[in-house]
Amino acid sequence: MPRNHLTGIGFGAAALWASALILAPIALALPEDADQPIHIRADNAEIDQQQGLAIYRGEVRVEQGTLRVTADEMTVEYVDQKVVRIIAKGNPAHYRQQIEAGQAEVTAHSSVIIYFTQEERLDLLGDAFLTQQGSEITGDLITYDIVAGKVDATAENDERIKMILQPAADNTTNNDSDGG
Secondary structure, three states, X not given: OOEEEEEEEEOOOHHHOOOHHHHOOOOOOOOOHHHOOOEEEOOEEEEEOOOOEEEEEEEEEEEEOOEEEEEEEEEEEEEOOXXXXXXXXXXXXXXXXXXXXXXXXXXXXXXXXXXXXXXXXXXXXXXXXXXXXXXXXXXXXXXXXXXOOEEEEEXXXXXOXXXXXXXXXXXXXXXXXXXX
């Protein structure tokens, strides 16, 4: 099985991928997100304290700061009363989060989304799609390191990674005119 693979592309400042991102500082998620309580809504829940698992089914929604994950079914794994992993399954499951203040949200969807809360990493499995500020990437598997602002994308079989890169927005004003 041939595999197409893309590694190490920064996605925190996606509009600048083609030029400045290699030299750009590492993009971080909003620092207060990881310290916020996790709110979960669903039609039903099954909680196994011995195993450290909670399984939610039916229109599941998770919110933590600016983080939003929606799915048909979600498994939350916890250790010592701390959530360590959230596995969301859907048709598709959705993710969105504001990574930097003043920047557009990162949005994603795939058949399975695995969110590692402590590492602040997102794995998108099956028809994976990730976008920010109009730039996007698709593949069969996308691993998004939120803290490092890096993406690792893989396509299976005869498929290929697909990317759309938007040009950087020109935020400068024209100071060349005489104003007169």
